[in-house]
Amino acid sequence: MATETVFECRNLHYAYQGKFPALCGVDMTIAAGERVALVGANGSGKSTLLNLLDALIFADQGSLAFRGTRLTEAAFRDDAFSMDFRKRVGLVFQNPDVQLFCPTVREDIAFGPLQLGSDQQTVKARIGQLAETLGISHLLDRSPHQLSVGEKRKVSLATILAIDPDVLLLDEPTAGLDPRTTTHLIDMLDAFAHAGKTVVTATHDLHTIGDIADKVYVFGQDRRIAACGSPEDILADVALLKANNLIHVHHHHARDHRKFHWGDGRDDSP
Amino acid sequence: MRHRRGFIECSLGGTLAFFRQALYDDETASMSGLLQGLDPRVKAASLLAFLLLALFTRSLPLLGFLYLLCLALAALSRIPLGSFLFRTWVFIPLFSLFIAVPALFSVVSPGRAVVSVGGLSITEQGLKAVAFFLGRVVTSVSLTVLLSMTTRHFELLKALRAFGVPQVFVMVLGISYRYIYLFVGIVEDTYRAIKSRVGSAMHYRKGQRIVTWNMAYLWKRSYQLNEQVYNAMLSRGFRGEPVSLDHFRIRLRDWLWLGGCAATILLLAYAELTIRK
Numbered sequence: 001m002a003t004e005t006v007f008e009c010r011n012l013h014y015a016y017q018g019k020f021p022a023l024c025g026v027d028m029t030i031a032a033g034e035r036v037a038l039v040g041a042n043g044s045g046k047s048t049l050l051n052l053l054d055a056l057i058f059a060d061q062g063s064l065a066f067r068g069t070r071l072t073e074a075a076f077r078d079d080a081f082s083m084d085f086r087k088r089v090g091l092v093f094q095n096p097d098v099q100l101f102c103p104t105v106r107e108d109i110a111f112g113p114l115q116l117g118s119d120q121q122t123v124k125a126r127i128g129q130l131a132e133t134l135g136i137s138h139l140l141d142r143s144p145h146q147l148s149v150g151e152k153r154k155v156s157l158a159t160i161l162a163i164d165p166d167v168l169l170l171d172e173p174t175a176g177l178d179p180r181t182t183t184h185l186i187d188m189l190d191a192f193a194h195a196g197k198t199v200v201t202a203t204h205d206l207h208t209i210g211d212i213a214d215k216v217y218v219f220g221q222d223r224r225i226a227a228c229g230s231p232e233d234i235l236a237d238v239a240l241l242k243a244n245n246l247i248h249v250h251h252h253h254a255r256d257h258r259k260f261h262w263g264d265g266r267d268d269s270p
Numbered sequence: 271m272r273h274r275r276g277f278i279e280c281s282l283g284g285t286l287a288f289f290r291q292a293l294y295d296d297e298t299a300s301m302s303g304l305l306q307g308l309d310p311r312v313k314a315a316s317l318l319a320f321l322l323l324a325l326f327t328r329s330l331p332l333l334g335f336l337y338l339l340c341l342a343l344a345a346l347s348r349i350p351l352g353s354f355l356f357r358t359w360v361f362i363p364l365f366s367l368f369i370a371v372p373a374l375f376s377v378v379s380p381g382r383a384v385v386s387v388g389g390l391s392i393t394e395q396g397l398k399a400v401a402f403f404l405g406r407v408v409t410s411v412s413l414t415v416l417l418s419m420t421t422r423h424f425e426l427l428k429a430l431r432a433f434g435v436p437q438v439f440v441m442v443l444g445i446s447y448r449y450i451y452l453f454v455g456i457v458e459d460t461y462r463a464i465k466s467r468v469g470s471a472m473h474y475r476k477g478q479r480i481v482t483w484n485m486a487y488l489w490k491r492s493y494q495l496n497e498q499v500y501n502a503m504l505s506r507g508f509r510g511e512p513v514s515l516d517h518f519r520i521r522l523r524d525w526l527w528l529g530g531c532a533a534t535i536l537l538l539a540y541a542e543l544t545i546r547k
Contacts, residue, residue, distance in 0.1 A: 056501045079509070086507040097452055098498040103424030103444045110515040112506035120516055143296075143424070145451035163506065 003031040004067070006167055006198050007053055011062035014048055018060070022048040024223045025062070030200060032166070035193050037209045037231070038202040040219025041245035046202035047094060050169045053200065054091040087116050090160035094171035094202075096152035100144035105136065105155050108144065112163040123162070130158045134188065150181035157188065167198040174205050186211045206235065206246060220244050289454050298419045303347035305420035310429040312524045313421060316531040317413045323535060324409040329545050330398070332538055333405040339534075340412035347420050354419070358412045366407040370400045423447060428518070441512045449495070453488060460484055 012026040023045045030036055038046045051057045052064055055071045064071045066085060076082045090112070093099045102108040106127060113123045131137040134154050139147060147155065153173060160168065170189070174182045189212055193199050201212050209216055210231045218234060218241075220226035226244050227234065234240065241247045299306060305313055324336050344354045372378050374396040381395030418426065427443050464480055 051501070054505050056505060082509070083507065086505070091505050093498070093502055095498070098495065098502050101445050101448055101499045101502060103427065103448050106517075107424070107444075107515055111503075111508075114513040114515060115507035115509065123515065124517075141300075141422075143451070144448060145455070159506065 003033070006030050006032050006034075006067060007200075008065045009049075009052075009062065010064075012049075012052065012059050012064055013061035014045075014052060014057065014059055016048075021223060023052070023059075026223075026225055028217060028225065028228075030198060032198055033193075033196050034198055035189075035212060035214045036198075036200045037213035037216045038200065038219060039204060039206065039209060039216055039234070039246060040202075041204065041221065044219035044221060044244075045223040046219055047171050050091060050171050050200070050202055053169055054089055055085060056091075083116060086112075087163060088165055089167045089169065090163050090165035091169040092156050092160050092171065092173060094175065096149070096156040097144070099156040099159060100152060103143055104140070105142055105144060105147070106140040108155065109140075109158050109162045112159055116163060126162055126164075130161055134158050134161075149176045150178065153177060153181070153185065157185070161192070165197070167200070168192060170199070170201045172203055172205075173201060174203065174208055182208065204246065206241070210235070218244055218246070286454060286458060289451065296422055298347075298349055299422045299425075301348045303349070303420065305343060305347040305416060307523060308527055309518055309520050309524045310421050310425040311432040311518060312520060312528055314417060314426070314429045315432070316528065317417050319531065319535055321410055321413045323538060324406055324413070327538075327542055329542050330401055330405065332542055332545075333402070333409060335538070337405065337409045337412065340409060340416060343416055344412075347416070349416075349419055354412075354415065357415050357419075358408060362411050363404060363408045367400075367404055370403045373399045373403070425518075428514070437512050437514060441514065445499070449492075449499075452495075453492065456488065456491065457484070460487075 007028070007030040009026050009028040012023055012028075013021075014023040015021045026045070026049060028049075038049060040046050048057070052059060052071075055066075055076060058071065058073055066089070069075060069081070071085075076085075100108050102111055109127050109130065110123050113126060114120075118126075127140070128137075131140055134157065136151065136154055136158060139151055139155065144152060144155065157170075157173070168189075173185055173189070177185065186208060189199055189201070199212065201209075203209065203212075213231055216229060216231050216234045217225050218227040221244065227237070227240055229237075238247070320336060320339070324333060327333055327336075340358075341351070341354075344351065374392045376383065376391040376393050376396070379393050379396035379399055381393035383391035384394050384397060385392045421429070424444060424447065427440055427447065430440050430443075431437065468476075
């Protein structure tokens, strides 16, 4: 059985204010149920691509289609399509303070499903269920400014999971998290993917891509796709990672020997 | 040597203290007490009714009764009395007292002299006028503080819906409330970063320049955040007509409270009419 294509990007270009290029010809295909990681150095266009995939901005050139329908401003003037798209695609922003704009965690989680037409009772039940799964029940009546970074990330994820989208887009979900919270988050994403959902994660944390993705797109400094492959193949290609500023090698003199560090945290002593 | 706090430090300290106080209010609002257990809409409406009664009464004993009622409600809502009295007597009532002082004297309020000092006399009418003015101010402030200390701020905002305030307006207020804390945090961090580099000694001109620059930076940051937050709202299906979670529920105790308030107000109004006759 052929796998359905969720997103199809062809020669995608985008420039901020028309003069600061962020994407310069991206081609990409994301299939339903796939776990995709977008890796690249800062400023390589990962976040811009996620904003395009979530139809918050629209391409200057090229085409982007969601399940065969081109994502254009005109398409989103149709309320039915807009509602359907928002129900199916959810974006977890890099900065949780952007995502959490309501006075309390409970209201933030309820915001999405309520705007998308769910009734109050269903939303309340969903909040209780999600809060229990994510271990945030004690935070529901707190204000987002009272939460730690890890708690904010969990709540941000809950605000999108409350919509129950088919496609989850995540922008640097593990940034600033301690190892334990990172592991917990990876487990949650894993469970989401096992439920048959599509997960697209933008990250420069190479430690996690083996756990969160089956397919990796590497963004180059020229803001195009430099390579695509399995996490194992990409991580094994040291030259590729070095060329795209994802790892670097430096050394210093330890007590009695020279020590080399890789930018992704590995270290070798020759 | 004691370091003298500058204008910037004092202003920032004052702003941060205000927000810490707001957080403390949320703590008292989370306690289990009489007023905390009521539906915010019912509470706001009943305290507003008492406030109107305090404003329109012409009986001093009745005003005194309303103030005692405020103290009783504060005690039943587990609000520390010291903190309650501090918040209700400092600033507004004291400031009002200074304004009202001239009314004590015969020059402003002619009547029967109670005490005469030199050529000035404090009159009975003057004392009564000041007592009324101060009584109304302190009772009104007490009722307002009771409402704010026993209701979480976001619930207070949501209760506005019951008084016909549009949902969009309530939502904008809620978002503003949320982001004020974020910006206060940024200001505090920026100030610490400046202090860690330049210490406490700074020429006032340099201080002014830094403050101006930071105001511009904060404005730019809030403008960027505004756009990002709007995108986050769009991403979750917002289409200009916000729908919010309705978690207020009027229970038996709210009906009992409303009944009690209505009976008290009617009784007080009857007493007022009897006194006037």
